[in-house]
Amino acid sequence: MSQAAKRGLAARRLFERLLPRIVVSPLFAASLFFVYGFIAWTVYISFTRSGVLPSYTLDGLSQYIRLWATPRWQVALGNLFIFCTLFIALCTAIGVLLAILLDQRIRIEGAIRTVYLYPMALSFIVTGTAWKWILNPGLGIERLMHSMGFAGFRFDWLVNPKMAIYTVVIAGVWQSSGYVMALFLAGLRSVDDEIIKAAAIDGAGPLRTYASVVLPIMRPVFLSSFIILAHLAIKSFDLVVALTGGGPGYATDMPATFMYSFAFQRSELGTAAASAVMMLATILAVIVPYLYSELRGANK
Amino acid sequence: MTQTAPAGIVRRKGLRHRLMRILLFAVLGVFCLYYLLPLFIMMATSLKSLDEIRTGTLVSLPRQITFDAWLKAWGSACVGVRCDGLKPYIWNSVLMVVPAVAISTALGAVNGYALTKWRFPGANTIFALMLFGAFIPFQVVLLPMARTLGVLGLAGSVSGLILVHTVYGLAFTTLFFRNFFMGVSDGIVQAAKIDGAGFFGIFSQIVLPMALPAIVVTVIWQFTQIWNDFLFGVAFTVGDSNPVTVALNNVVNTSTGVKEYNVDMAAAIITALPTLLVYVLAGKYFVRGLAAGAVKG
Amino acid sequence: MASIRLDKVWKKFGTTEVIKGIDMSIREGEFIVLVGPSGCGKSTLLNLIAGLETLSGGGIFIGGDLVNDIPPKDRDIAMVFQSYALYPTKSVRDNMSFGMVTRHVPQGEQAAALAEVAELLHIETLLDRKPGQLSGGQRQRVAMGRALVRKPAVFLFDEPLSNLDAKLRIEMRTEIKRLHQRLGKTIVYVTHDQIEAMTLASRIAVMDNGHVRQFGSPEDIYERPVDLFVAGFIGSPSMNLFKGRVTEQSGLRLQVEDPAGVVHFPIPKNLQDAASPFLGRELILGLRPEAMVREGAHRPGSETFSFDRMIDVVEPTGPDTMLVFTLGGIEAIGRVDPQDKVSVGTKFRFEVDMSRAKMFDPATGLHL
Structure with missing residues (x-):
């Protein structure tokens, strides 16, 4: 060659x-x-005096100080806290309950599962639009209850600044609880049959078997569904926009809508960047420990 | 999902057992109603005239079925100042979704394959760094992305949206294919290497045909995600280039004139139809995607 | 302690019949092994006895009581599973106590029972660990401990040793046998390993396709298999089954055709009467490998017969050497002493102890 x-x-x-x-x-x-x-650009901008146009002169923590002094941001954080807590708690409770019920040899399980899960295929905008109509203070549930004879029934949460955030919870739980059900059902199905048989021989009835043997095994599923739901909650933007538009006033603002509004409607880039960085930090606080343990587990 | 086997365990069959069984079905039924009612209400409302909406209740069936609302939502409802219905925006969404899904899936497949079957030093670090992109709140990239699209001349266009969805879908499609290829024996690739096949030969002739289920799951997932997206659509497009989710929101929130709830509902169903159809036809793969999404968070 | 009686037990899954009318009587304190190929229904039968599956027909009696509708927890049984089925989130102590907790056994009794069993199985030091921190053998012990601690009348074992490596399996086998001798409880034990079946059982039930083919002592099963299935299933290497035609040639003989020369096996004396109606027809001759040895190696007085065969393969196992040869269209194996130097491709003269030969009717598969 x-x-x-x-x-x-x-x-x-x-x-x-x-x-x-x-x-x-x-x-x-x-x-x-x-x-x-x-991310680096956004973080940098959050330390500058940027307004309508980005400025590249560092200005320390001024944007963060402004952000935390903004009442609207405080409302957004309060809402996020309420929404996160209720959304995660209700979705998990409903999801676990439905998964356990569906695990009881139901002949039409497939059909029921399809029904429980279809909201996950919808856009949050569609969900928001639908619930906005259902919860309509004049023609929605209120009218329905009146026609059923509950003349004094009032339901104005959608336009009541104190209660509007809970309508977001209602719609969010409707859309996402089926997902949690699917995760738990898959988890239940992966439990070794012999463990459930062993529990039966050990004398545990169905309730005790779930409470004392099966659900403790589901710990990883609890963890991952918590992560998913927290992630969804922190990022929730579409649902709020479609359902309440952040209103009445800014009563249902969340960090995601706050950031969007400051970035694209009010053009306060620095403050918007600072709020985005706060969101990132929140998500990192939830996800990094999880990811770390997952990757470490996978490497074993 | 297979039925769990310990179904046959002998239990005492008394009155209590039967009552529990009835209660079980009652609860399951109530939740079926809970999930289905909104869909039913949307459907019923969309088929009613405005008069009937004002006189009836949410759950009353339409006395006289009319498709006017559907026709209007499709062809003549006003989105902002333009009154052509959702039709042009559906078209925008299709133009956006098809290339974005195709490109992000294809790149994810190659990437996942290279990272698992040709492991080179640093492959795991690269994967971990890329995976991170699937977890970030997109708010943190909105501002620089808007400026970058401006610089590229893609601001406010469907092409810009394709780029955005491809870039941020990549982390997830890579994760999907990586997980799938992890389950494929390295021996197959080694054998093909010994047979003289190269990187792309092995990919196209051996690995890709095996990956069909992963491709289906990824395509369905990406399709649902991108079709349903609102944030990128509202941030990076204007008016005529809006995807359908943004247009729907504009239809609903147009404050001029009489509130046409039947048109809103018809528009919502039209928007939801493609993803619902995919869910009904390929539910199995959709659920698998959700389960894999559990890793993503 | 309790006896177990199965009365025409049937089990169907949908339309598939898995157990097809099994009758069986198990005496108190017996060690019964259910053995058979995978899919023969042995595990299903065990699950039926445990109450983990519901009967489709017939009756199961434990200690004289019909238990068809009695839940597992009230059958006074304990079970050891193939996967051990330890509760992964509970400590060893809690795993073993769980059955007593659900039955509201007083704390003091629980502790005493736990201590006794832990000592018996040498797992005292493991009590605070989680199953994930145990080796395979330790998990196996804990699974046994969980069964023992409740002192039930009947123990059920579902392939308990199949996940252990060969050495541990033999150790645990001995230990289980020792436990049975010490406790004297009724045991029903499922395995696909015929050596386990032979070494452990007081009686073996050989199952196939939902039926019990033979139920008897290990010696019975090995020496007097009732049919071709049992003959072929029990014994390793398995029994050589030569098909031949019955001829008359200074007594009844079985003529086995082969390209390398016909062999006329003399039909053993005790089977002559039974074989005579088959004159001119086919029968199957069953010879265990150890019945075919080097010429002259049998004890004097046995009913011997010799023939030559070319050796295809030599397989030394240590204590014995297996010689593979072809006869009557099958690969046959003879078991000879390792001292008998044999090389491949040479002729070897075998001597057969015909008094240990079995004869089967090819039409029914039954022993004559």
């Missing part, structure tokens, strides 16, 4: 060996730019 041909072959081999890296690197670069680069 000639010297040149040998060198050609060596070069081709090297290329073959590097090919996987060559394929991955543009994608990785894109992710570095669009995720990490953008």
